Amino acid sequence: MRGRGWFAALLVLTLAVALVFLVLPVVAIFTHTTPAKLISSLGDPTSTDALRLSLETSTIAVAVIVLVGTPAAYLLATREFPGKQLVVTLVELPLVLPPAVAGIGLLASLGPGGFLGPTLENLGIPLSLNTAAVVVALTFVAAPFYLRQGQAAFGALDKSWLEASRTLGASEGKTFARVAIPAAIPGLAAGLALAWGRALGEFGATLMFAGSFRGITQTAPLAIYGEFATDFDGALALSAVLVAVSGALLLAVKFLVGSGAFGGAAR
């Protein structure tokens, strides 16, 4: 009994340490100044421009990721082909790339001096120091989160659901749209939230690939970095908004998955 009590105390203590350490900085963002000051700092045009840009670019990036990533994840989850493990690893690689490396890679491939730069320029979509470049950077770093989660969600589906749909006269495409996606929605939504959260927080790759120009490429994290030396309250206010948005995303996903709003995945 004494041994067990001692171990239980240790478990509680470690969790308490982790909790305090992880929550303290978040709490400080809201308590360092008064709420009134936080709200008034948000009126600063630098902050509003940055927030608007962050929401716009991350929404576009997530839309692109979902559009392309959903069928791609389905393919990875439902087909076997030679070299599949290699493909999966390559797709997941950006997860572990340092953001600075991602930025350099994007510059070297899609930037004005990159090997696809001239082609993009000729096509009229140059990617340098513009908003499109921000979207590309966000898509690059956030896509693997969705692909990974999507592959897991589709992989967890009962294969016989897909086969039953075929025997009931639905083509593969219709089966994908009417059975696979609705049944995998909780997992896909979780992947979407992770990707969106990652895109909202993106810093390094955006800074290197798109720069930090107010209203054009300066997303909220870049604005926080740009302001914290001169206007700490403004940086705090922006941070508070990002915390709120990210937290809301996380909660929304947990609620949707937990409530079984999508019918769940039970047989």
Next chain:
Amino acid sequence: MLRAELRAAVGTIELEVVLEVPEGDCLALAGPSGAGKTTILRLLAGLAQPDRGRIECGGELWLREDGASLPAERRRCGLVFQHYALFPHLTAAQNVAYGLRDVPRAQRRAGALELLERFGAQHVADDRPRTLSGGERQRVALARALASEPKLLLLDEPLAALDPRTGARAARELGAFLREADIPTVLVTHDFGQAALLGDRVAVIDAGRIVQQGGAAELAAAPASGFVADFTGANVLSGVARAGEAGLTRIDLDGGGAVVSTDPAEGRVAVSVYPWEVELEPPGANHAGSARNHVSATVTTVTVLGARVRVGLSAPQPLSAEITDASLDRLGLKPGASVTATWKAAATRLSPG
């Protein structure tokens, strides 16, 4: 009418079967797991492709010898999966409506409700599959499979996912439905009893081949091999046969002892005898009856099956007897008791071992 010839390599076994099922008939494919039964259903439904074969159903060619085949979605083939495979995100009625491909959208719900009603499941129309009982799921799955007006119905272990009580009722209902159905049905089961109950004909399948095909009673009475006899529930003993006295065949059993049979045979044989043909007597009783075979044995298990009792026996080769519970009381049998198992020469069937 379904006519199919299929050849396919499945894992370590080489599947090779020819099936012919007339309209309104039900063929039960029965065999142990791993025999290739479910694979046959998948090949028929178009969910897997054989190495070679031909499938013709309801006047349509689904698979040609040259490998050209209709995709699964265009073979009007209703498949009821072992675990029913109901779509979890749709209600029972929506599941059924999914199969109503030729019905205008506005009439699908009415059509689905009609089908559910036919199977006595209209009360769960608006429930999701996870809240349904096993029996209800089966009815919904059956209604859904029939929604697309299939020309062939396939049932994969239709009773395996049900508990015994629900299973008995579902079996009766399914049997009644299959007798009325006017399309060919192929069902798969590992249980000979279910095959006998639901199939007009039973094909016993082992390692990818049909080893015997016919009416269930025919198979039980005249098993073509030791495997079929064993599968239909008979005791199977092995031994060597030679001509004996009085026109009978004498079989020296492996491990000791000998029995006689009215079947002619020579050389290695499988000796089959149904448990209900085997009677038990106290050891040393004078054998008054007409039974010619006597084997000394020790009782190992006593299992009550309603009014019948299955008695497991340890002899040179294991054996089981099925007796009435009155006999059980009279003999006072318990595990460890010594008995003599007796049966008639005419109840002893021989097949090549």
